[in-house]
Amino acid sequence: MIDVSVIIVNYNVKEYLQNLLLSLEHASNNLKLEIIVVDNNSDDGSPEIIQQKFPSVKFILNKKNVGFGAANNQAMQIAEGKYFLLINPDTIVKEDTIDKMFHLMENNPQIGLAGCKVLNPDGSLQLPCRRSFPGPWTSFTKVSGLSTMFPKSKLFARYNLTFLDENKSYEVDAVSGSFMFFKKEVFTKIGGFDPVFFMYGEDLDLCFRVQAEGYQVYFFHETEIIHYKGESTKRSNLDETRIFYDAMKLFVNKHFSTSIITKSLLSIAITLRKLLTYFRVNSLILIPAIIDFILFSSSMFLASKIYTPANWRGFPPEIVPQIFFLPAIFQVLVSAFWGVYKKREISVLKFVSAVLIGVIILASFTFFFKQFAYSRAVLLITYALFTVTSFSWRTMLKLFFKVGASEISTQRTLIVGESKKAIELHSKIIQSTNDIHHIVGFIAKTRINIGELLNGVPILGSLDNINKVIEEKKIDKIIFTPGEIDFTTIFFIVANSSRLNVDFMIAGDDQNFLVGKSSINLLNEVPLVKVHYNISELSQKIIKRFFDFVISIIVLVFVFPFLFLINLVKPKENNLYSIVRKTPEVLLGRKSFVGPEKSSYLGELFLGKIGLTGLWFTESLNKESSKEIDKINIYYARNQNIWFDIEILSKTLMKILLKSER
Numbered sequence: 001m002i003d004v005s006v007i008i009v010n011y012n013v014k015e016y017l018q019n020l021l022l023s024l025e026h027a028s029n030n031l032k033l034e035i036i037v038v039d040n041n042s043d044d045g046s047p048e049i050i051q052q053k054f055p056s057v058k059f060i061l062n063k064k065n066v067g068f069g070a071a072n073n074q075a076m077q078i079a080e081g082k083y084f085l086l087i088n089p090d091t092i093v094k095e096d097t098i099d100k101m102f103h104l105m106e107n108n109p110q111i112g113l114a115g116c117k118v119l120n121p122d123g124s125l126q127l128p129c130r131r132s133f134p135g136p137w138t139s140f141t142k143v144s145g146l147s148t149m150f151p152k153s154k155l156f157a158r159y160n161l162t163f164l165d166e167n168k169s170y171e172v173d174a175v176s177g178s179f180m181f182f183k184k185e186v187f188t189k190i191g192g193f194d195p196v197f198f199m200y201g202e203d204l205d206l207c208f209r210v211q212a213e214g215y216q217v218y219f220f221h222e223t224e225i226i227h228y229k230g231e232s233t234k235r236s237n238l239d240e241t242r243i244f245y246d247a248m249k250l251f252v253n254k255h256f257s258t259s260i261i262t263k264s265l266l267s268i269a270i271t272l273r274k275l276l277t278y279f280r281v282n283s284l285i286l287i288p289a290i291i292d293f294i295l296f297s298s299s300m301f302l303a304s305k306i307y308t309p310a311n312w313r314g315f316p317p318e319i320v321p322q323i324f325f326l327p328a329i330f331q332v333l334v335s336a337f338w339g340v341y342k343k344r345e346i347s348v349l350k351f352v353s354a355v356l357i358g359v360i361i362l363a364s365f366t367f368f369f370k371q372f373a374y375s376r377a378v379l380l381i382t383y384a385l386f387t388v389t390s391f392s393w394r395t396m397l398k399l400f401f402k403v404g405a406s407e408i409s410t411q412r413t414l415i416v417g418e419s420k421k422a423i424e425l426h427s428k429i430i431q432s433t434n435d436i437h438h439i440v441g442f443i444a445k446t447r448i449n450i451g452e453l454l455n456g457v458p459i460l461g462s463l464d465n466i467n468k469v470i471e472e473k474k475i476d477k478i479i480f481t482p483g484e485i486d487f488t489t490i491f492f493i494v495a496n497s498s499r500l501n502v503d504f505m506i507a508g509d510d511q512n513f514l515v516g517k518s519s520i521n522l523l524n525e526v527p528l529v530k531v532h533y534n535i536s537e538l539s540q541k542i543i544k545r546f547f548d549f550v551i552s553i554i555v556l557v558f559v560f561p562f563l564f565l566i567n568l569v570k571p572k573e574n575n576l577y578s579i580v581r582k583t584p585e586v587l588l589g590r591k592s593f594v595g596p597e598k599s600s601y602l603g604e605l606f607l608g609k610i611g612l613t614g615l616w617f618t619e620s621l622n623k624e625s626s627k628e629i630d631k632i633n634i635y636y637a638r639n640q641n642i643w644f645d646i647e648i649l650s651k652t653l654m655k656i657l658l659k660s661e662r
Contacts, residue, residue, distance in 0.1 A: 003031040004098055005081030005184075008089050009071040010039045014046040015513045016090040016228060021054050022509055023092040023487050030099050034058065034081060037089075038071040053509075068177070069193030069202040076192050084187060088178040090228040091118075092506070094488045100223040101181040112215020113182035113207060115175025117166065117224035119491070121516065123498030126227055127160040129176040130219040133208060134159070172219045173211075177203030178227045182210070189213050224491060228515070285341040289332050292390055296328035299385035303378045312375060327379075331358045331386075348394045349543070349642075352387070359383045398643055411503075412474055413437040416466075416493075417481030418444040418459060425481050425507055426455050429514075430628060436635055440473050445485065466493060470500050477503045479514060535608045535637040543642050544592065544608075552587040555580055575656045579612045586612065594645040596633045607637045613652040 006024060010017050017037070024035060038060040039047050047061050060074055072086055083105060085098065097116065105111055118129035132138050141147045142159040151162040161172065180203065190209045193202045207217045279286060301324055304314060315323050331354075338354040340347055359379070366376055413429075415422055422442060429437050441460035444450065452459050461469040463485070469475065478497075480490055494504050505516035534540050563577045585591040595611030636644075 001032070002034050002081040004033050004083045004085055004102060005075075005079035006033055006035045006085045006087060006098075007072055007075040007079060008035070008037045008087055009068055009075075010037055010042060010046055010050075010089045011065060012042045012044045012046065013089050014042070014044050014049050015508060015515050017046065017050065018053065018508055019506055019515050020087070020089055020091055020093070021050070021057065022482070023094075024098075026095050026487060027093050027098045029095070031102055033098070034079070036060065036075040036079060038062065038075050040065040040067075040071055067195065070195040073192040073195065076187050079184070082184055084180075084182055084184060086177070086180040087225070088227060091178060091225045092487060092490075093225050094223055094491050095486055096488065097223045097225060101220065104218075104220055104222075105181065105183060108216075108218070110216050111218045112186045112210045112213065113175070113180060114218040114220050115179050115181070116220050116222075118176055118178055118227045119224050119495065121226060121228055121494070121504055122502075123495040125166050126176070126178075126229065127162065129179070130161050130164070130166075130172045131175075132158045132161060132173045133204065167221050169221045170219055171216050174204050174207035174217060175219060176227075177206075178229075179225055180206070186210055186213070186215060226491065226494065288346065288394075289336065289341050291393065292335060292386075293328045293332050295389050296331050296382070296386045297324045299389065300324050300327065300378065300382040302385060303381035304375075306381055307375060307378050315375075327362060327382075330362065331355075334358045334361070346394050346397055348391065348398065351390060351394060355383060355387050355390075411435070411437050411476040412440050413477040413479060414440060414443055414460070414466075414469065414473075414475050415479050415481060416443045416463075417484035418442055418449060418454060419481065419484055422481040422484060423455050425479070426457065428512075429479070431631065436632070437477065437479075440475065441469070443469065443478075463489065463493070467497055467500065470497060470502055475500075475502055477505060477516075480504070480506045482507050482509045533605075533637045534640045536606055540640060544640070544645065545589065547642055547645065548586050548589075548592050551593060552583045555583045556587065576653075579656075582612050594648045596636070597629075602630055602633060605634070605637070607633045608640065613648060 008017065008020065021035065024033070035054075035056070036058040037050060039050075040062050041064050047059065050057060051059055058078075060071075062071065062074075066074075076084060083102060085101070087093070101114060101116065104114060115129055118126040120126050134142070138158045141156045146156040147159050147162070150156040154163050157163045164170065190206070190213060192206075194205050210217055334357055335341065335351065335354040338350055338357065340350045340354050362379060363376060366379065415426055415429075417425070426439055426442075430439060439457050441458045442454050443466050444459050444462050447462045447464075449459050450461060460473065466478075470478070478493070490504075490506070497504075503516055505514040507514050560580050560583060563580055567577055582591065586593055590609070592609040592611050594613055595608040597611065600607055600609055
């Protein structure tokens with residue numbers, strides 16, 4: 001007889017799913033399990049790779065995405081276990097998780113459905129793993145922020161039950177759909193998920209119906225999983241914000257429809273929350289548009305005051321104040337159409353293009369329609385002021401606050417492991433051009449081998465002092481070697497290092513990928529000709545050449561004479577002067593300020609013109625290794641853009657100045 005049927009609904013997360021299946025293999029020693037994977041029409045190769053690597057898994061392949069609840073129902077119809085475990089594919093379990101949940105249910109017949117502790121990848125508790133139903137007062141405290149302001153209050157913090165000790169077990173209203181352990185007889189009585197819920201809300205609905213049948217829903221603290229939340233939705237074109245709040249409305253309509261007042265209050269609360277969430281998610285779209293509107297209107301108002309010829313008496317009273325607002329709305333619409341406002345991007349170059357288009361259209365409009373040609377001079381002054389102010393705030397955000405910009409830097413990394421697999425993983429990581437890791441050292445199981453070298457990199461510590469190594473070596477990332485240590489130890493390390501602000505990644509069993517918080521790094525080699533390189537794009541070449549030309553003129557006119565005189569009066573080795581005196585080569589297009597140090601080509605691959613500064617992040621890597629230098633050069637060629645160049649230049653300048661002060 002099968003003890004537990006583990007049911008997983010997958011959608012385009014094959015790397016996470018492989019690690020989950022591997023952890024399940026280690027968690028099935030004491031029980032007889034069957035694993036059923038339902039694939040909702042993934043296009044990332046999930047079906048092929050799972051059927052190839054895990055042939056014992058029962059596989060259901062859907063020809064379309066039928067949703068989370070409906071897919072689970074498909075598997076539960078054929079599941080043979082005494083208990084069902086519904087678990088998300090972007091999770092991993094401890095060796096004891098299923099065993100402990102099984103015995104909890106065996107010893108407590110009143111429990112119909114249970115969930116365990118669900119941890120974020122940084123070791124903190126994922127709050128939705130125990131919660132209350134969204135009643136009127138609970139919803140109000142959540143929407144108003146009172147639950148966040150008073151997390152320990154029984155009155156205000158009912159939604160996520162943050163006033164309860166996470167290290168104790170108790171009955172709750174609902175647990176997270178990422179991990180649900182329940183009896184087969186529960187499924188027989190309630191019929192599984194309501195398929196009207198496509199995604200989100202179905203777990204609340206299921207818990208509600210389980211309790212309606214007289215069973216308890218239980219939070220069990222004695223075991224835990226790690227959940228890389230939301231990975232499937234990131235790989236879809238679904239509007240998860242809309243789907244989530246539509247699901248909440250559906251839940252309210254289904255279970256609170258007997259009271260018109262309750263239903264109305266909940267609907268209002270959910271709508272307000274939806275609006276707040278939409279604004280937060282789309283802040284990089286809405287806020288820049290609002291700022292541009294205000295700056296344009298203000299610029300036109302100032303322009304009308306600045307422009308004061310004798311024949312100008314200002315705008316006619318009948319068109320004020322709309323004259324200050326309508327052109328601003330038009331420019332914002334042009335910018336939006338041109339792609340200036342995006343969720344994860346603050347675009348300066350697109351903004352400049354949109355401004356040029358806007359001024360041309362508005363100037364042409366006033367030329368053909370004389371009745372609106374009150375003052376083209378005011379329009380030009382307006383655009384001059386608007387361009388300077390909007391360009392400035394965008395540039396400052398990108399350069400100083402990294403808003404909308406992908407900060408590229410070396411990640412100081414530890415590999416946990418000392419076996420042949422760990423050495424192979426190290427070799428793959430340093431050869432991969434998908435990310436920049438500076439492997440600081442290895443962590444061994446025990447202290448006996450500390451100080452030894454693996455692939456030229458030292459073993460810095462053991463599992464029992466890993467936190468000390470993280471702090472002393474200022475580590476950014478920990479990578480666990482597959483099969484090196486058990487999952488229980490991984491959970492212990494993650495939980496005890498949560499305060500250190502470190503990212504944790506687990507390598508796949510075949511070491512072709514790393515799975516971490518909101519990211520997957522592929523380590524398998526990709527032919528160079530198939531990879532996208534920014535450095536070879538015509539637009540990037542033009543921008544880079546223009547930048548080099550302008551900066552070289554500024555340096556030659558304002559900086560070079562000054563440094564030249566200083567060098568005449570007091571000759572000494574000066575790194576800044578050695579760079580500046582080569583500026584004419586940049587002006588003539590023979591070199592660039594930023595680029596590879598020795599060669600512009602790797603085989604037939606163009607890496608960019610030789611740079612005066614080199615690449616600042618090579619300082620933390622092995623400069624004697626040609627493979628590592630090639631990796632850095634390829635990484636730069638792939639990711640090159642004007643902001644990357646400015647970042648490298650600014651950091652190089654800072655290091656030179658700090659060195660000269662010593």
